[in-house]
Amino acid sequence: MQGRVVGGRRYRSGYPRTVREWTRGSKVDDAPIVFEGEETDVSCGQYLYDETHREGGSMYEVQSRSISFYNSLYHVRKEPTDKFLKLAIALNTEVSFFGRWMLLQLKADWEANDNGSDKVFKSGSLIYVDARAFLDFSGAKVDGNQDAIKETGSRLQYHVLFAPSESTSYTGYSTTKNYLILYMLDDVKERLQFFKLGDRGGPFELVYSDDEGGQIRTASAGGVDSKESDLIWLTTSSYTQPSTLYLADARKCGSNGYIISKLKSLPHMYDSSELEVTQHFATSKDGTKIPYFMIAKKGLLLDGSTPTLLYGYGGFEISLGPRYVTTVGISWLERGGVYVEANIRGGGEYGPKWHQSALKENRNKCYEDFIAVGEHLVASNICTPKSLACRGGSNGGLLAGNMLVQAPDLFAAIHVAVPLLDMKR
Template identity: 35%
Template structure:
């Protein structure tokens, strides 16, 4: 069972991720203990006091309309020219070669932690290194995995498959049939696109199944009904995709049938975002097939499917299904809910629905407080395993059925760290978690949730010298008085004179929590050289539950941008970094954040990295999967929302006389979620205005920017070279600049 995230940042929003796939941006959790959070007006009222610029009187046509032809010859010629110009600047810098070598060594290190996938009584892992550029799927026993040196056996070699088929395959995960978990669909993407080709694979024999299920290239979601039957949502031909480009027709496909013979079982509406078939299974042998219709961004309708028909589940529209335990659906609420005849349950709560007794009231597993949130949830054979955050500090918790209620127990894990649930086995009580901090290398822990006890399996060796470094946490007052927490990672012997080269990172959308993580590349290429790293917990994220996210939706979004600017000003006030030494970075929805900050406050920073971004907010709904994000951003079809989008849209708010820093704009040709056209249009507008910029478009990698570790290391080296040039080198007399 799996569900593909459609959000700009790739978050799975609590639903089950693909087994072994990199669907969600990897964000780990909190390390430092923050001061008490002040509940400002942002919790209760998302009104902003910021003064927005007036809407432009006219929006000019695209400078080069042909840039919208993603693979067009003229567009790709422009891309190659921009790449060559920017690479000449960055790769000729004396820092680049060393940065690339260090980043690649870290990305390909055999000391990296192998993250487990419990399947069929064994442990699987997908692994890339210098000898396996595209990667191998491998397996070992749980006993071996918990030992010091696991005995891995290769099951599927993606490099060999790609060579044999002369293809550009990128592995995107496994989808295995219950209860045996040996017959699986392998998802293969062309260069990293969200669209995949699905092929049936036998884990026991290590071979693709001759004459087995094969579903060609499409954005598609599939659930196994049994070993010989699939529920499939995909492109079935004309009139079966929504305006967002996702399928809204589900069909039943039996073994031996062609796609044309599949029988339709459900059809959602073409103006909805899409529909996904899902299957949840538990350790007691129950299975439930569910059709999840995404009505609008963050709004879902769940229907139980059986051969006899469909039954709509009594749930609020803003809820995520997390798993099945003893035929009880585990649900994470993202809005307040008052079931008929029962007391209101607050947003952020974890609840259980008894499928054997549909009329029974939902039981509350865990109700978070105002400064708490539930981040990760997984289900073992008899328990619910979760990571819970309290003031951005993580802990592992186990919840067990106890009569009509639930018993909660905390796991004995290190404190003041990030805690993430990695995997859980529904056929045993085994689960895996990671703990980490900015300066604390990631550790993998195994939990026996039935007792519950934990033991450390292994730890990542330190990838940089953190002995002279510390982590602080501060708060900045935003435009409406809300206090915004942020972390600062720095050398202990720094001087608070504003001269510290500082990189500020945030995301600010889709309920994605920005929680500290250990990054060897960040440490080696930035912190080791005297750089400061700042992570801001601005609104739009989920660090303090659904209301922290909801405060910045649609026309209230200026609050998110005010939060970020407030952190930048607070850094200057505290003497950490002035504008000449401050750089900012963000991707996807965070790329939109960078574009807005670039145009609204160019005076606050000297370096801006804009990655796989949304930048044309007056046209985003018609670009790639943009129509699926109206619930986050609003729609140009609503006058008030269009006026707001026009005021904040980075593309339309570029001005030839703007005093902008030279940005580094990065995107990928294969990104079929946000798409490269946003970045192209923005760069082309800057080019036409004679404004300086650097632009690089990777031809592979999809929305995750990099189809293999070499491409990832190259991008990391380019970005840290750019930051080093802008923030660490002494200022030089300005030279004439050209973008042609």
């Protein structure tokens, strides 16, 4: 829980808020406090980015304070003798480093008018800028020296690694020594893009991109040793395929891909040989297209008789996407049922705006999206209200509870799991 004000009283977070410098062999209680957050902060932390193994990179020490669930303050220094500088960024921006570059993940439209020009970067973008130059600019902003702000701002040059479109969103990245592997969703289907650090640590160059449209799968890549090589551990999975580990090499990116060999796969836990995964779109009350994935037997008879389970979450910018559904496969799919996951607003399937569009006074859109998917399943003769059930847990439990109130005639069964139904208490 974040620190919050209720009835004029401010409540404490309860999470750790001090950072201590501990020496091996000494008592933790004797370790001096080097950084401390406020009592009302959600959390705080201090950590290092060691980028000295990349050309032009330095050691960056970061202090962060999460002043609310989505907003943080960042202070950075390059040398232990330097003072920490408050970064001149919006509160809901996430910060990281690669080589000599500072990467900024934007959660709202951001106007960078540091050198007199108005540059607006879209919410959901991943941009980067020279870290030293940006620290100089942030220091000038802290000091309030207008001449220094103008001079340091004139040296800033922003580069865009990812800018969202109507169908695409950024979900994260991983690294090798010389490559940045960017994850993106294209209509909730995953794509990977490989960027190589330029000569002498210069700007990134796109060297490989997965097929347009993406794949219905989940993939994660991690450097075997990101300080020494460009080899990658690549893990993939889908609704019907268990996790599989590959060895890959970012240097081999090209027309033949980047995978060297398949190393190992977890065993199949249920029979998926006769199943297929498809994507469909329903239209919500306000006209917004809502994607959903459906796992069903090939050649499904469209007579409305098939038992169908609809699942949703719709919160905290969390995306529902392909992963191996062992328990659903054993208990539901093997028995002939249809399983559906709805990518409703409130989640992160289309970036920060998809999440933010179903908050507070617009929370109803999340529930309208879920109802629209259920109605689309019925209209498509997959099922009828007599053969349609829904389920959600935690935040999804609140979703399922709303179905009990708002659309009881649409579902024959509603499973409300560990719900957050009373949001005031």
